[in-house]
Amino acid sequence: MTNTIEEIEKLSPAELDAGLIFSGKASGRMVQGFESASSFTPRLDAEYLFHESSRDVVVWFMDSSDPIYLFGPSGSGKTSLIKQLAAKLNYPVFEITGHSRLEFPEMVGHLTVEEGSMEFQYGPLALAMKYGGLLLLNEIDIIDPATAAGLNGILDGEPLCISENAGEIIHPHPMFRFAATANSNGAADETGLYQGVNRQNIAFMDRFWLCEIGYPTPEAETELLSRKAKSLPENIRKKMVEYANSVRKLFMGEATGNLTDTIEVTFSTRTLIRWADLTVRFQPLARQGIQPVTYALDRALGYRASRETRTVLHELAQRIFPMEEDK
Template sequence: MSDACPDHAVAVRDVFGIDSDLVVPAFGERDEHVPEIDEAYRFDPDVTLALLAGFARNRRVLVQGLHGTGKSTHIEQVAARLNWPCVRVNLDGHLSRLDLVGRDAVVLRDGQQVTEFQEGILPWALQRPVALIFDEYDAGRPDVMFVIQRILERDGKLTLLDQHRVLRPHPYFRLFATANTVGLGNVNGLYHGSQRLNHAQIDRWNIVASLNYLAPEEEAAIVLARVPELAGKRGSELIAAMVRVAELTRNGFRAGDLSTLMSPRTVISWAENVGVFGDVAVAFRLSFLNKCDEAERQTVAEYFQRCFGRELAESYQQAVPA
């Protein structure tokens, strides 16, 4: 795969249904690192064009948005339609600089134990036509972030000090990242573990795209595609009401009435749990309501009542005084 190059081009208008004349390089054959195509996925036009610019023009693209908007999946689904190999790395607090760059390890050669340098994911990907995605970019440790900062430069070279080597990126290596904040840290209490990022590093990203929740009809279509057993008029009405509840929680979050909001991922879980428990209220409680602060459950229960015309026990509970 290290010598592979895109061998044809695809028209964005034909493949993604976006009104653009952009033509993007693509691979003719898939390999094991190419994500599977999700036919139900809905593309945000602006974010898709930003990602396609990353693939076509080697732009470093950072996708920012609230949880559950499908940031990483969006990148993967663009890569899947280009047959572009793609690898995701989660920058959790346990990922170290050695994990990223590589380390010396004892291996067995001809019956003898020898010390040998084992490449980390970064030098491995840098030398191949791979789209590398850093998930939870704003949760990375400082020592890890400064390694990444070097490859965000225009030339993107990586120096392996222990090996006395300088790695030049493959012409079709691409770099993406996803974040819940744009380096601002845990300002609203939703994203514990998020770090404030060095502004010089944020400045090195060529494109910063913002991915918001889909329009209600688009979100309902995705839920229905994920839970096909709800197909039909009654199921469509049920899903539409679920999405309305989710919209109310998001509006409540923006207004400061709630500290928790319902993501599309949670709506899908709710719809799936309706099939498990056979009751939309029970499924709602187990999928979302129990995650909420006790002082806010009455408000959330009122959202449910407004959309479904059914009372929950939480509707009658008094909010706990602060």
């Protein structure tokens, strides 16, 4: 813990040109970040594809007067968007994944024994507030509303009092940021797709700037696959994106035609990339009469689904991928 504190204490805030950071062209508009990365800064993915929703989060980083709440379907890239933008700004990210039993002290920290004596070990929230950084609370709509309401003061910019650490008062660092992600907008899940989602207190939700994150456009994902799976024919990459969006519609209950049943799995962009990669790697199977596309599909997504859903996935694949195109 000592090394952790020493590292983040040395971080130096910096004024960065937002245009240069996010688009490569100087804009004269400044955004606060850090001079250098730390072990808490997410790894920058040079091939990460920023889609339209990133505009809102960039603006938030430039002047984050309120905490931000990103919501959208599973696999739409809410967490990765926050992390990749933070990586560009060298922001340390202290991450928590919400669950039904999460309690406020778990975010703040706890007493521990160090070299024979009791010491307080800061949790993610205390670290971000004390030394500057982004507190990223994922799956916030799964948290018990009473626990979430305990954050109200923090969201309003008030100091944190740690009674377990001799009543220490932590005033929020100027570089402290609070971001949350969820599948719902805090008003519970009306679709029935996400188990365990709770309706959050309206006063709690009123403290956030909300941002809806959808799946990337087909054009954007097709461009991404052209970088990640260059050896696949262009028509196959386009059909993979078409297939992924068809599965997403089934997941959301928005499909039309014969395949209209809601299914329990969906296609994240990450899964799409995995599918393309496995298809390339399983190409030699085509000589044995096995379709690499559908073989890879099971290993990327299908085996996570029920038998009934796998049947639906295979039927959809047969429609989009004629046999001869896999060979």
